[in-house]
Amino acid sequence: MKVSKVIVTLLNGLPETLSLLIASFFFASLIGLGMAWLYLRKNPILSALAKFYLGIVRGTPPLLMLLLSYFGLPKLFTLVGININDWAKIFFGIVGLSIGWGAYLEEAFRSAYLSVDKGQYEAALSVGMDAKHAFFQILMPQTFLIALPNIENLLIGLVKATSLVYVMGMVDMYSEATDLSNQNQGIYQLEIFIILALLYWLIVLLIEWVFRMFHRYYRYVEI
Amino acid sequence: MLLEIKSLKKKFANNTVLKGINLSIKAGEVVVIIGPSGSGKTTLLRNINFLEQADSGTMVFKDKQLNLANLSNEEILWVRRHTAMVFQNYNLFKNKTAIENISEGLIFGQNRSKKDALQLAKKALDSVGLLDKQDFYPAQLSGGQQQRIGIVRATVLNPDIVLFDEPTSALDPELVGTVLYDMKQLADQGQTMIVVTHQMSFARNVASRVVFFADGEIIETGTPSEVFDHPKNKRTKQFLSAIAEDY
Numbered sequence: 001m002k003v004s005k006v007i008v009t010l011l012n013g014l015p016e017t018l019s020l021l022i023a024s025f026f027f028a029s030l031i032g033l034g035m036a037w038l039y040l041r042k043n044p045i046l047s048a049l050a051k052f053y054l055g056i057v058r059g060t061p062p063l064l065m066l067l068l069s070y071f072g073l074p075k076l077f078t079l080v081g082i083n084i085n086d087w088a089k090i091f092f093g094i095v096g097l098s099i100g101w102g103a104y105l106e107e108a109f110r111s112a113y114l115s116v117d118k119g120q121y122e123a124a125l126s127v128g129m130d131a132k133h134a135f136f137q138i139l140m141p142q143t144f145l146i147a148l149p150n151i152e153n154l155l156i157g158l159v160k161a162t163s164l165v166y167v168m169g170m171v172d173m174y175s176e177a178t179d180l181s182n183q184n185q186g187i188y189q190l191e192i193f194i195i196l197a198l199l200y201w202l203i204v205l206l207i208e209w210v211f212r213m214f215h216r217y218y219r220y221v222e223i
Numbered sequence: 224m225l226l227e228i229k230s231l232k233k234k235f236a237n238n239t240v241l242k243g244i245n246l247s248i249k250a251g252e253v254v255v256i257i258g259p260s261g262s263g264k265t266t267l268l269r270n271i272n273f274l275e276q277a278d279s280g281t282m283v284f285k286d287k288q289l290n291l292a293n294l295s296n297e298e299i300l301w302v303r304r305h306t307a308m309v310f311q312n313y314n315l316f317k318n319k320t321a322i323e324n325i326s327e328g329l330i331f332g333q334n335r336s337k338k339d340a341l342q343l344a345k346k347a348l349d350s351v352g353l354l355d356k357q358d359f360y361p362a363q364l365s366g367g368q369q370q371r372i373g374i375v376r377a378t379v380l381n382p383d384i385v386l387f388d389e390p391t392s393a394l395d396p397e398l399v400g401t402v403l404y405d406m407k408q409l410a411d412q413g414q415t416m417i418v419v420t421h422q423m424s425f426a427r428n429v430a431s432r433v434v435f436f437a438d439g440e441i442i443e444t445g446t447p448s449e450v451f452d453h454p455k456n457k458r459t460k461q462f463l464s465a466i467a468e469d470y
Binding site for chain 2: 119120124125126141145221222
């Protein structure tokens with residue numbers, strides 16, 4: 001079998017893999033930000049809510065999170081009279097991965113926020129900024145820069161986790177590879193999986209390059 | 224009086240840090256607060272712009288009466304927008320360039336347009352000979368340059384009072400001179416300043432009034448000559464006799 005045929009077949013799953021990756025990362029970041037915000041509240045109930053989410057999610061394997069999303073969400077929605085059984089599988093994949101990665105991103109954002117020098121906030125107040133401007137102009141950008149290496153790691157982890165959606169029957173790159181291997185009765189299986197590994201590696205290289213550009217742009221910002 | 228503080232008290236847990244401070248400052252005065260470390264000098268300064276909030280006491284600032292134990296957010300913001308602070312560790316915004324550090328307060332504290340703010344910031348940087356550093360981030364600047372930009376960041380706001388919290392304590396000895404020079408220039412221009420420092424020669428040469436502070440109380444206050452040459456209080460004498468520096 002020609003290498004080009006393998007590549008073309010595997011790339012058929014690329015749009016699904018990338019859509020899943022981008023959407024999951026986006027929603028996981030929103031969940032992470034929201035949970036970090038709740039966690040840092042002085043209100044013990046809100047803070048406990050975030051801790052509960054964190055505890056549950058971090059203790060659940062990502063594969064299980066996807067299965068719970070795929071089988072659990074339709075049941076949950078049925079309770080309120082909404083039928084989502086025929087919704088696209090990618091929806092359940094995005095929900096499962098977003099909830100799963102949201103917890104890790106929450107930890108990345110929260111720990112970064114807590115490590116911003118308190119003096120930076122005080123300096124912002126001392127020049128007459130209100131709390132909102134001090135947060136958006138000074139604290140948030142610095143939090144982001146501190147969290148950057150962790151965010152990069154989590155995003156790379158998410159790239160690999162997208163392959164787990166094969167359990168829901170989604171046609172991503174991994175699923176294309178197993179199908180192709182099965183169609184050939186396992187002949188060239190190793191070659192197919194090596195090419196698949198290289199494709200995932202290329203995605204990771206691209207992510208590393210984007211983050212390297214970030215680091216280069218902010219190379220003089222030492223926080 | 225520009226600022227009048229009465230009976231200001233502040234406790235941290237069971238530790239009373241300020242035991243009822245009374246201090247008045249006229250416009251144009253340079254009040255230098257000296258005293259041993261841990262005596263509450265910095266806490267007093269931070270209580271003036273409410274980075275710490277007093278347990279009790281009153282303050283009259285620009286004829287506005289403030290109850291220190293019960294301040295509204297508007298009052299806090301109003302005071303902060305009429306004062307400015309220079310920090311011991313500079314506290315320049317690490318994610319902003321020198322020029323942005325100076326313009327941020329003008330934009331977000333004084334609602335000036337970005338263009339106006341940058342123009343003012345440029346002029347202010349030029350006045351201290353640091354215009355060539357405008358696009359540098361704090362990490363690219365020496366401690367002395369950072370602190371001088373810290374001073375510009377404070378004074379560009381045209382505040383009624385600038386609070387200096389040990390502005391030279393974190394600097395290498397050879398960089399102290401340039402920062403003190405900038406501060407003297409400001410004093411000569413009539414800027415009202417409250418300076419917490421261990422630089423006794425600065426206190427002697429620039430202060431209009433020296434306040435000796437110990438154990439959360441003002442022990443003695445007077446002109447530099449009164450405090451340094453003819454201290455009345457035993458505690459002041461003890462402190463001054465232990466200082467190795469010529470002043």
